[in-house]
Amino acid sequence: MTSKLRTPICDLLGIDVPIMQAGMGNVAYGRIAAAVSNAGGLGSIGGIDITPEEVEAEIELFRELSDRPLCVDLGFPANAPQGLSDVDVPELPGPLRQLKSELDEHGVEVVPTTDQAISVADNKKKLEIALDHGVEVIACALGTPSWVVEACHVKGAKVMSIVGQARHARSAIRNGTDVVIVQGTEGGGHTGDVGLITLLAEVLEFSTVPVVAAGGLVKGSQIAACLTMGAQGAWVGTRFLASQESGSEDVFKEAVVEAEYDSTLRSLLFDGLHVRMLRNRFTEVWEGHDDQLTPYPVQRVLTMPFKYAAMRANLKSHMSLPSGAGAGMINDLPGAAEILHRLTEETAEALRTAPKNVEFD
Ligand SMILES: Cc1cc2nc3c(=O)[nH]c(=O)nc-3n(C[C@H](O)[C@H](O)[C@H](O)COP(=O)(O)O)c2cc1C
Structure with missing residues (x-):
């Protein structure tokens, strides 16, 4: 049986399950994104490390493989070079x-x-390409300028902002973002120094937009904990990196599977x-x-x-x-749809049976 797992963000983004495969440079291309979106989650293309032409090719590949919503992850750091x-x-x-x-x-x-495709001009071109191709969701890393939000909203795309500090969440909300992705220090790639459970509680206190949890999430029990706190979804990187469809090298996937808790x-x-x-x-x-x-x-x-x-x-x-700190709990390389299915079932099961060992009324 497939469990139902929905939050209001599912309607906002047009997805069935509030689990998102994170944008990851050199890992998350059209193929894995399509596998995740076809399975009911939100698939993402990591657009930061590739050229505008490559972003376009991966979006086109996704569209051949899926008619579900797509997220493209781009970076808009304030100190990006002009050229x-x-x-x-x-x-x-x-x-x-x-x-x-x-x-x-x-x-x-x-x-x-x-x-290196990281100049201001490249970043603008990638955004234009994604919006011209009708990409439904843009994820912004390293800052969410208001001009990006305006450009997305004109084309009907939603904006998600990945933040590692409460003040960055405040600024993204001020600039009009639709969703804040709160990434704890456990997360792979760029990451701050505040733990997920602390940062999530802090941002949930003031956020006026849906909040999604990220960082070290490889088990449904962790996602259930975040949903219980008030998060509306999970943005999951490393668990999807170790999958059949991820674009990373086999030795990278093996390194994640071999990793231990302190790796x-x-x-x-x-x-x-x-x-x-x-x-x-x-x-x-x-x-x-x-x-x-x-x-x-x-x-x-x-x-x-x-x-x-x-x-x-x-x-x-x-x-x-x-790689995220959850790598130590990853022991296999399943297909991306199987990962989404497992996370969904584990989350639903944890929500059904939690809390364990607690007496309360
Ligand atoms: C290999 C790898 C590459 C990443 N590249 C990017 C990137 O290009 N842009 C970005 O916004 N985040 C990037 N991230 C961060 C992810 O989007 C996500 O926030 C993070 O993986 C969540 O933590 P987790 O890996 O513990 O699940 C990357 C993460 C990994 C593991």
């Missing part, structure tokens, strides 16, 4: 020179990349902002060297070539492996 020629790239700091020599030893060439850390290495990722040689080389950081986006311009070189060589020890 990449504006970024003065300094000498490599010591830890990255060390990484380069290790990659040399593995026969992996680090090729400078200029096409992740938050590092500034990747782009000068805190990113939760799996510990490996890539993160180890940087530990204790935050004094050599360059601010966003320069640090990102420096590390991107390393990320892509290790990815191309399938070198797990030196790859950038963003």
Whole structure:
């Protein structure tokens, strides 16, 4: 039997189950998004790390595979460069020179990349493409400017804002967002330092729009706890990363399955902002060297070539492996629809049977 699990956000977004597959760079493309949306959740394309043309191709692929709603995840950081020629790239700091020599030893060439698709112009173009293709939901990471909300609303798209601090939730609500996604420090990728249960309680006190929970969610019991607190849905990344349809490399998926409860850390290495990722040689080389950081986006311009070189060589020890703290509980690689189904059933079961061991009236 399939359980019913609905909140008002299902009507707002046109979905059956309030579980969303998070936007993830180099992981969440049209194929996984279609699998999740077809199963009744909300699938997302992670548009931050790919070019406008690639965003368009993935939306088109999604539309071939699904007629359900789609979310495209984009980033609008206040300090994005106008164009990449504006970024003065300094000498490599010591830890990255060390990484380069290790990659040399593995026969992996680090090729400078200029096409990073993170400029203001690229971000605007991606938004235009998504809206012209009738994308139903835009998720905004790293800030929600009011011009983005206005552009989305003109085209009938809903806006969801991913935040890691209460003050960022306030600002997104002021700028007109339709949904706030509250991500606790447990989350994979860019993440703050406040735990989900604390941040969620705080934002629920003042939010005038639906709130969705994120960060470390890999079990329905966790989602049930968030729904019980007043959240209207869950935005789930790492659990969907470890699935058949995710676009990540097999060695990345294996690393998530092998991960233990203490396998992740938050590092500034990747782009000068805190990113939760799996510990490996890539993160180890940087530990204790935050004094050599360059601010966003320069640090990102420096590390991107390393990320892509290790990815191309399938070198797990030196790859950038963003992952949530829930990775330690992930032990398999099912299909994305199966994950959605499991999370739905586990959530419904936890809501039916909770609270355990408590006497009250
Ligand atoms: C591999 C990976 C890549 C990510 N890339 C992005 C991204 O490009 N844009 C974004 O808004 N969030 C990104 N995130 C964060 C997710 O959207 C989501 O907020 C997070 O995965 C939730 O935490 P969880 O992984 O513990 O479920 C990424 C997360 C992971 C694990």
